Amino acid sequence: MAKTLARNITSSFFAKSRSEGVGAIVRRCIGGSKTLDPFLMCDIFEVTPPAGFPDHPHRGFETVTYLLEGAIAHEDFGGNKGLIGPGDVQWMTAGRGVVHAEMPASKVTSRGIQLWINLSREYKMIEPAYQDLKDSDIPRAKPEPGIEVKIIAGESFGVKSSVFTRTPTMIMDFKLEKGKKIEQQIPKDHQGFIYVLNGSGYFGENQFKGEEHNALFLDDNNGDHIPVEAKDVDLRFMLFTGKPLKEPMVNYGPFVMNSEEEILQTMFDFNQTTNGFERAKKWRSSIAD
Ligand SMILES: Nc1ccc(F)c(C(=O)c2c[nH]c3ncc(Cl)cc23)c1F
Numbered sequence: 001m002a003k004t005l006a007r008n009i010t011s012s013f014f015a016k017s018r019s020e021g022v023g024a025i026v027r028r029c030i031g032g033s034k035t036l037d038p039f040l041m042c043d044i045f046e047v048t049p050p051a052g053f054p055d056h057p058h059r060g061f062e063t064v065t066y067l068l069e070g071a072i073a074h075e076d077f078g079g080n081k082g083l084i085g086p087g088d089v090q091w092m093t094a095g096r097g098v099v100h101a102e103m104p105a106s107k108v109t110s111r112g113i114q115l116w117i118n119l120s121r122e123y124k125m126i127e128p129a130y131q132d133l134k135d136s137d138i139p140r141a142k143p144e145p146g147i148e149v150k151i152i153a154g155e156s157f158g159v160k161s162s163v164f165t166r167t168p169t170m171i172m173d174f175k176l177e178k179g180k181k182i183e184q185q186i187p188k189d190h191q192g193f194i195y196v197l198n199g200s201g202y203f204g205e206n207q208f209k210g211e212e213h214n215a216l217f218l219d220d221n222n223g224d225h226i227p228v229e230a231k232d233v234d235l236r237f238m239l240f241t242g243k244p245l246k247e248p249m250v251n252y253g254p255f256v257m258n259s260e261e262e263i264l265q266t267m268f269d270f271n272q273t274t275n276g277f278e279r280a281k282k283w284r285s286s287i288a289d
C-alpha cells in the first residue's frame with residue numbers, strides 16, 4: 001500500500017510560567033503570541049488554595065478543562081456545580097453566556113489543562129451546555145504493550161470518544177514507554193499542536209525533538225497522520241487538532257465573537273445582565289469568597 005503523507009513539526013516553543021486569574025500559574029501554549037484556528041487559548045495551569053479563577057463570564061466559545069492532579073470545583077450562575085477530579089474532563093459550551101467560578105478543591109496543587117475552542121457563528125449564541133466526563137468514562141486505546149492513548153475527543157486505533165464536538169476537534173493524552181513509536185491518524189483538514197507533559201520524544205516525519213513544556217506545531221500539509229517516537233525516555237504528550245473555522249475573530253478577554261459590533265453588544269449584555277446574562281444579576285458563587 002502506498003505510504004500516505006505524514007505531518008511535520010514546523011516550530012516549537014517553551015511555554016514559560018506566568019500568573020493568571022487570582023494567584024494561579026499557567027504555561028500558555030496557545031493564546032499569547034500564538035493562535036491556531038479554531039483554538040483560542042491553551043493553558044497548562046497550576047493552582048493552590050486560596051488562588052483560583054473566581055467569578056467570570058464567557059461567550060462565543062467552549063472551554064475544555066482536563067485535570068491531571070488535584071481537583072477543581074466549578075459553579076455557574078445557573079446553579080450547575082461540581083467537582084472535576086484527577087483524569088476528569090469538563091467540556092463547557094459557553095455559547096450565549098456563562099458566568100462561573102473555577103476554584104481548586106484540593107489542599108495539594110491542582111494541575112491541569114484548559115483549552116478554549118472557538119465556536120462558529122451559527123453556534124456562538126446557543127444555550128450553554130456541559131459534557132462532564134469522569135476519568136473512568138473516557139475510553140483508552142492500547143494498540144500494543146507500552147502504549148496508551150486516552151481519547152478525550154476524536155478517534156484513535158478504532159476507539160472513539162463519546163464527546164459531541166461542534167467544532168471538529170481531537171484531544172488525546174498519549175503515554176509511550178521508552179523505545180515505542182506510534183502513528184496517530186489526523187483528519188487532513190485539521191490544524192494541530194502537541195504539548196509535551198513528561199519526558200521527551202521525536203515528532204513528525206522530520207523527527208523534531210520535543211521536551212517537557214514544549215508546544216510543537218504541526219504543518220498543514222494535509223498529511224493524514226503524525227509519527228511519534230519515544231527514543232530516550234518514557235514520553236507523555238497531548239495532541240490537539242481541530243478544523244479551522246476561517247471566520248473573522250474579534251475577542252475581548254472571555255468574549256469571542258465575529259465583529260466589533262458583536263463584542264460591544266456582548267459587553268452591553270453582560271453589564272446590563274440581558275440577552276443570556278440575566279442569571280448573572282446579583283449572582284455570586286459560593287466557592288470563590
Ligand atoms: N477571562 C479570563 C481571564 C483570566 C483567566 F485566568 C481566566 C480563566 O478562567 C482561566 C485562564 N486559564 C485558566 N486555566 C484553568 C482554569 Cl480552571 C481557568 C482559567 C479567564 F476566563
Ligand SMILES: [Fe+3]
Pocket residue numbers: 053056058063100102
Ligand atoms: Fe472559566
